[in-house]
Amino acid sequence: MKPQTATAHILIVEDEPELAELLRDYLVASSFTVEIINDGALAVNYIQKHKPSLILLDLMLPNKDGVDICKEVRQFSAVPIMMLTARIEEIDRLLGLELGADDYICKPYSPREVVARVKAVLRRTQASIPLTQHLIDLDEKTLKVCIKSADIELTLVEFQLFSMLYKEPGRIFSREQIMSSVYSDYRVVSDRTIDSHVKKLRKKIQTQLPDEEVIYSVYGAGYKFEPPA
Numbered sequence: 001m002k003p004q005t006a007t008a009h010i011l012i013v014e015d016e017p018e019l020a021e022l023l024r025d026y027l028v029a030s031s032f033t034v035e036i037i038n039d040g041a042l043a044v045n046y047i048q049k050h051k052p053s054l055i056l057l058d059l060m061l062p063n064k065d066g067v068d069i070c071k072e073v074r075q076f077s078a079v080p081i082m083m084l085t086a087r088i089e090e091i092d093r094l095l096g097l098e099l100g101a102d103d104y105i106c107k108p109y110s111p112r113e114v115v116a117r118v119k120a121v122l123r124r125t126q127a128s129i130p131l132t133q134h135l136i137d138l139d140e141k142t143l144k145v146c147i148k149s150a151d152i153e154l155t156l157v158e159f160q161l162f163s164m165l166y167k168e169p170g171r172i173f174s175r176e177q178i179m180s181s182v183y184s185d186y187r188v189v190s191d192r193t194i195d196s197h198v199k200k201l202r203k204k205i206q207t208q209l210p211d212e213e214v215i216y217s218v219y220g221a222g223y224k225f226e227p228p229a
């Protein structure tokens with residue numbers, strides 16, 4: 001764990017006290033400092049004043065909702081924002097709004113997973129990307145991915161899929177986007193085909209990075225790449 005993530009200050013904007021407190025407990029156990037705000041109208045002011053390292057932002061809030069808060073914050077800050085939503089279908093709508101949020105998490109979530117994703121987002125936004133990506137390199141000519149100086153051979157589909165995610169760390173690609181980019185002739189391919197390619201790809205990557213997740217599934221939305229620590 002890098003020192004800057006260990007001391008990061010996380011703001012939780014959430015009006016359900018039990019959810020907020022559970023998340024806080026998990027984050028504090030991971031050495032973060034945490035503040036909870038339950039009223040949407042108070043969030044922007046707090047963020048301007050205290051400059052948190054990352055914001056966990058619920059969508060439905062009293063007085064001002066998560067979408068408006070996200071838009072306002074983006075006018076003065078690039079602080080990482082992770083949106084929490086109650087419905088999977090909302091993620092699609094939010095992605096379409098291009099709010100500039102860094103991640104989307106659907107309730108009910110496992111607090112452990114939220115903490116892992118907080119760390120991943122902080123790692124990506126705080127570290128310089130070229131440096132962290134150096135652990136993984138792609139060779140377009142040989143369709144090989146090089147992880148920790150070991151070559152891993154991929155199939156053409158696996159390579160195209162991985163390089164699409166890899167080139168834009170943190171960006172969520174829907175299965176549909178992946179299908180249309182990986183299959184140029186757009187054959188009839190089902191969602192499950194993509195899932196099974198991802199599964200094989202993960203297995204190959206894990207031979208070199210057994211304890212790291214680099215391809216994340218975003219439930220109901222698609223897949224994304226986060227550079228390893």
Ligand code: CA
Binds near residue numbers: 014058060061
């Ligand atoms: Ca709420």
